Structures are given as structure tokens and as C-alpha cells.
Amino acid sequence: MRPVKIFAAVAALTLATTTFTPAAATAATGSTVRPVTACADLVRGFALPGAPTHVTAAAVVAATATDPEYCGVAGYVEPAVRFELRLPTKTYAGRYLQYGCGGFCGLVNPPAFADCGLPHGGDVAVAATDDGHVGKTPAVVDDGSWGAHDQAARNDLEFRAPHVVSRASKAIIQAFYGAPPRKSYFTGCSDGGREGLLLAQRYPADFDGIDAGAPANYWGPLLGEYQTWLARTNSAADGSPILTAAKLPALHNAVLAACDRLDGLADGQLDDPRACHFDPTALTCRGADTPACLTPAQVTVTRKLYSPPADAAGTLLYPGGQQPGSELSWAGWIIATPETGGVAFARSLADNYLRYLGYPIGAPAATVDTFAFTRREFDRLTPVGVRYDALSLDLSAFQRRGGKLLLWHGWADEAIPPTGTLDYYQRLTHGRPQDWARLFMVPSLYHCGGGTTLTEFDPLKQLVAWVERGTRPTVVTATGRDAAGNVTRTRPVFAYPQRTVYDGTGSIDDDASFHPAPPSSPVRDVVHWAGEQLYGLPGPVAP
Template identity: 25%
Template sequence: MSALSCAPATFGNVSLFGAEILSLQTNLVTNYTISVPSSVRFTQPSIEVQNASFCNITVIYTHPGQGDIITFESWLPAEGWNGRLQAVGGGGWVAGRSDPFYNAMGGAVGDGYATITTDAGLGNSLDASSWALLSPGNVNLYNLQNLASVSLDDGAIIGKSLIKSYYGRGPDYSYWNGCSQGGRQGLMLAQRYPTQYDGIAAGAPGIQWTDFFPSMLWPQQFMNMIGQGVPLSIAAQWLSLLVARDPGYDLFNLSHVEFDWLAHQGRQRYNSIIGTDDPDLSAFRDAGGKLMTFHGLVDELLPPKGSVKYYNRVSDLIPEVHDFYRHFEVPGMGHCSGGRSGEPTSLFDQLRAWVENGTAPDHTPVKVTTPKGDVQDRVLCPYPQKAVVDPTCDRALGTQCWSCGGNL
């Protein structure tokens, strides 16, 4: 691929229905070197990227009449493209396009993927106060919708268009990779835009959005009975800015009745926008899509049973759910990473094999640190199966000592 093609003129035909492209800038990045840990890639191992070159394209656009300014970014390998797109999700209030998600993009480029991200028009701050309200009492619903879903569809459309302009053809396969907010984004894509991605890897997904924020604040509410509880900031902003619509709302002195009312109002007003709990994945299934989720069982932010609850709801609607959707519980892992267990770093390659070869994952390996500090190789099984160890097996054999018991 010629470096001369990394120029705005190459992408002159990029457009998006319902939007106005305000600017398109390109920058040929060379000698890009970075060490990317598995903790920001989630489903892929650590990687040392050496002297990579890619075309960095930044597109700024607006939806006329909505007052939004969205920045989208794509990194396209200048050589060695593997013919695939890997989109990167965000975390917290951040849709993407910031650290550590740039690191995840670097890892994707190092593996030969074209990669994309968006800020959903919200910038890169973990503080929602800059965009949540038009004025006290008035929520900026356009911004919330951009975070919830709209920018995800926009990004897929723009990204595939840029890829086609640069390489002369679109991606053979398109994948999503994210955790937390990025996991929620992945499931929103499966639910609402089922044809945009062939495979979705979604970790610790922030689904049942309107329920888990009140659950995050319940410890503070309970502790206020005996002292001064401190609310978790992201949950506090949800209730004060989006539900109460008042940046000065006092969350320290809520009665139980007031707390329950706020939780109810959040669900009533916003579940259809950002709840991300629609169990009807039939369109995604019919499009040939494959979905793999995982959740650490000692996740300190998002209850892992929320992911199980969602899987069970999909299963109730689609009994053959395991034909396109598999969920892995990770004992000992915290929120997306950390804890006694490592990340399930083989999942993304297994997702690719499932999409491209029809090879469904019957287990995935994981490294676990024992209380004595020993690192052991074990397996994770697709829910509702459980990992079973052969007590007579020499543990030095690692994953060979483990199997998956029960039925899918």
C-alpha cells in the first residue's frame, strides 16, 4: 500500500446518511512502537508492536439540528492488512478514542487489523457533567443516544467506507472487541445493528444499565444508616444528572422512598435508550453473527449475574442460543482484568475461528494464580457448563487435567 494514498483526497467519497461531514484529516504514522498488555485487549494476549505504519484518519461530523460534534478515528495498516476490521469499545462514560483504548487499537494494528473508535461526541472525560444536561432540568438526549447506540452504527458505516477507499475493498470480516462500556456497546450492536459485525467479543457488559447504577449506590445508601457513605462517582452522576436532572442534587440524604423512586424513574425514562437488555438476538443469529461474552466472578463494579441473567433470557427466547452465543464466567477475575485469574486471551481468536470456520469454542484456556503464588493452566467452560478437574491428573499437565461438565 503506497503511503501516498494516506491523503484526504483518497477518502473524498465518505458520507453518512443523516449526518454532515465537517472535516476529514489524515496522517501517515510510521515507526509506531508500543507494548500492549492483555489487560487492555481483554480477549487477546499481550503484544509488542514494532515499527508499524498506518494511516490515521480522523473524521469530524454532526447530525444537523442536534448540536453534536462527533469525532471518529480509524487506523489502517499501511502494509500487512489481514483483511479484517476490529473495532474497539470504551469504558465508563467514555465511548472510546482515548487511553487506554488507543493502546488496544495499537495492538489491533500490530496484529494486522484495521481498527476504529469514536468519542460519540462526548470527548474523553470520565465526567458526564460536561454533556449530560442542556440546562438544569433538561437532559441532552441526543448526546445520550449517541453514547448508547447511534455513534456505534455511524462508526461501522464510516469505518467500512474508509477501508474500502484505502484498500479498494471492504473488510472480509468485521469484529468488535470491548469490555465494560465496550461490552455494553458490543451487545447493543448485536441487538440493534445486527448486520454490522460478524463477531462480537463483549466482556463484563454494562447491560441492564438502568438497574446496575442504583445497585452501585445501594452500599452508600445502606452505610448512611450508620455513618457517611461515599457514592461511587459514575453511579452518582447517573442519578443526579440523568435521572434527577440536577447537578447539585443531594445524594447523601436520600430516604429509601426517594432512592426507590429515582431508580424507578431511571428505568422508565431511559431503558429503551441505553438499557441494552433486549433478548431478541434472532436478527443477529440470522445474519450469521457470533457473540462471545465473559465476566469475572469477583467483578467489583458490575454484577456477574447480570450477564448470566441476560444469557438466560436469550436462551428462553432462542433455545439453540449456544449455536451463536457463548458466555464464559471467569472465577477469580475482577472487572475486565485483575485478580487471581488472567484474562481469557484466547477468546478473540476462537471467535474468529467460529465466524470464519464454524469451529465453536467448547472451552477456553486461562492462567490462574493460586493462593501459594503458583500459576496454573485451567479452562473456562461455556455457561452453564462447569470446569471439572481429574483428581488423579498430574497438575503439571495443565489444561489436560480439566474438562467441561454438564450440557449446554
């Protein structure tokens, strides 16, 4: 999946106090809840304090082979947070699922009826939002120009939109079914993962379960420092890429040849790439420059990509770099391709952030080509960055309410280094197992999906079982599919820091052939970097 599609497709994903009514009793038992009003009657205003809501359209949509009949609702929360809400008319059982957005958002991805492992395929009311603005084409999700002079629109993307949409959706649900949702869930990846963590930290009463994949919770440093680092590292003086897409297969194959067996199994994937200390010098061209080798300049670029950005004194400006095994995913994100319009996606995101979103309105801005990797520039990004960041380590209110947090990240993520999620998780849990938070690290998975051997990871069923039945997730199965959609591999992913170990018999492409094992060494995932003071900053909160 190409980067633009990743962000556009990931949609990335305060319970009301009411009098106990027969409708509420029906929802509490998990049986079907029928509407108490007509779908069309939802077209009106909802006077929610701090979140005035307007439903502009509501119509019944007929069932299809994949979706149930539902009331399709469209509307907005003032000033301009558009949303879409789908309310099953015959199969609703009291659950609400809100999807997060991706990139800088800017569009409403129609929310899909999710498979929560429950009796009814459409028993969940689902919603999604554009985070308060409309992005310009063609990419939409990498456009930041709307925020150059509009602080209200910035506020919505920074922290407000997911919260006010949850409030609006629950008010509409109560009006339609006569009761608020019994359980509420949030799922998202990338910016959607950031939104999930932000909701747990700043709005702990909004959701009972949060599924946060590849979270962009280090937002300011990620967009301002890291994506700029990727763009600048691979740019020659004339703007052309130094490392080209044609070199990536040979580089990736060399990494596998050097490191695939380090986890005890030659299976085309690195279960923990941090154990791989591959030196790209081994691929240096000895004669002609061909796709099978790297020029000295390309060797230098590759080394830099595997490393975090740093200032002249060696202080890390972001807690991670590209991981060995991720090389094939660099095409498009780090290296421009025709599919990305001839501009690397990292450059487009970074430049839009620096020009339009990363500094206070009216303050001097930077661009990818003028940005300086210094502590001064890091600090200049902080006042606005902390408004987006979701780095607070105090989730006590979410925990006290019984909230469950399920984090996951692909080891081959080209967009957001997985070591940042590991750093945050260890700081959050102090390296000890928790009964309310779990992390899953998925080998070979790219940003939010796609990969070489494993291409899909969806823990929503496990999250629902955890919230509603108290079943703590210990394992989630990842799936690999080929271009035709055929399953080529299933592999268990055990809750971090447990490892996945081959039984010694059976197919290596069958999840039944593996068992969990404890970590081979003590967990030391904390990264010391320039932004360590950011973990104590809670950020702004909307009404």
C-alpha cells in the first residue's frame, strides 16, 4: 500500500449519564436495540456545551452483501468538524466505534462496519471525522496550507476534533436509540494512533477501549525533525535522490542474508531488527554502478537513515531511525516515485508542517531546505508541537475508569520509527506488565499495513474481548497476503516483550507452529534524547 493510500485509508480509527430505561436495559444485555425515532428526524441541532452539533443529512441506506441496513448521518460540530455516523437500524447492540484519521486528515473516510468478533456483523455504530478542515487535492492528507492563518482549524486537528465528535455521536446515538452506547471504542493508526493516546490522556471518559497503532504521538519532533531528516538525508544538491528505489531490493536482501537467522529461524523477516547490526559498506560498488551495489554516497545515506537525527553535539532529536528490514518500504516515503507524484511523502509532510503548522501563526517559519538540526530549532518547534503531542505518562484517570489501551507497531515501519513507541511504553509501564495496557510489535509490517511477509494486523476483536469479558490479550495473529489477496502466512504476535519462537516442527507459515518465550535480555527501551521534558506536558483540553 502506497503512503498516500495508507493515510487516506486509515480512518488511518464522556459516556453520558442517563436514567435506566428499557432501551438501556436491552443494550446492557447485548441484545439488539431498535431505534425509537425515525432516521430523518435526526436532522436538527444538538446543543452540546462546547460542541454545538448540526446534523445536515440523515437517510436510511439499504443493506448490502457486506453491510447491514443503517441510518447514514452527516453533520458537523462547530466551527467546521465534519463527521459521518452510521447507525444500524436492525442489528445494533449498544456499541460505538470511532475511527481515527491519518496524515493531516482533511477528509471524512466513510466508516466501515468492523468485525469485532461479535454475533452481529453490524452491531456497532461507527463514525469518522475530517478533524476540522478540508485538505487540498491531490494528496489531501499531506496538505497543511489550511492552517497557515486559522487557529481554530489548527485546534481541531491538534486535540479537539476526536473528542467533540465522540460527544456529538453519543448524543445522536441516544436520540436515535433512546440510550447512550453501552461501550465505546476508538481505533486508529498513525495520526489515528496519536488521537487514541491523546483521548486516553486528555479525555479519559470518552472511550472504554482504545486501539492505537503506530502512534504519531511524538508529533512535533516527528513532523518537524524526523521527516525533515529523511528528506534532507537523501537529497543531492540538485534535489535528486541519492539512494534510488532501484537499489532497495539488493539492500534488503543483504540485510536478510546478514540477520535473518539471528532470531533462530530463516523466514524472510526480522523479529527484532535491533539485533541486526548490518553495515551497508558490504554493498559498496567495486566497479560499475549497478542496482546490485551502493555508491559511497549511497552507503553514507543508508547509514544515516538507520540512525536518528542528531545535532552537531550528537544529541538525538528524535528517539529512533529506520530499522533494518524496512528497506523496501522506503520507496515512496523516503524516495520519490511516480506513485507519489515525483515527491517523497516524507518531504511533502515535513514541508507542509514547517511552512503552515509547526510554528505559532505569524512567527517565522522554516522549510525542509532551510531547517537547521539544532537544539534551538528543536525548541522553536516545541510550543506548537506539545499541542499535538500525546506524550503524557499519566493515564491514571483512564485506568481508574477501567479503560484498556492496546498499542501496536510494525517493526518495518518506514514512517514512524517503532523505537519511539517502545520508549513511550516503557516509560508508561516502567517495564512491568499491566492489566490495562498491552503492546504488540509486528515483524516486517510497514506503516499501518503492508509488508514483505506479514501485511495485516488488527487487534480490535481482542480489545473488545478485553473490555467486555476481561480477557487480557496475550497474542494476536498477524496475516500475510499476496497481491491477489491469498493468505501466505499467519504468525502469532505475543504481548511485548515476549518473543515468538518456532516449535521446531510444522510450517513456518502457520501460526500454530509457534509458542511464546520470555525476552532473551532485560528490557531497556528508554531512549535519552532532546525531548525528554515533553513527557510531563499534558497539552490543551477542549470543553
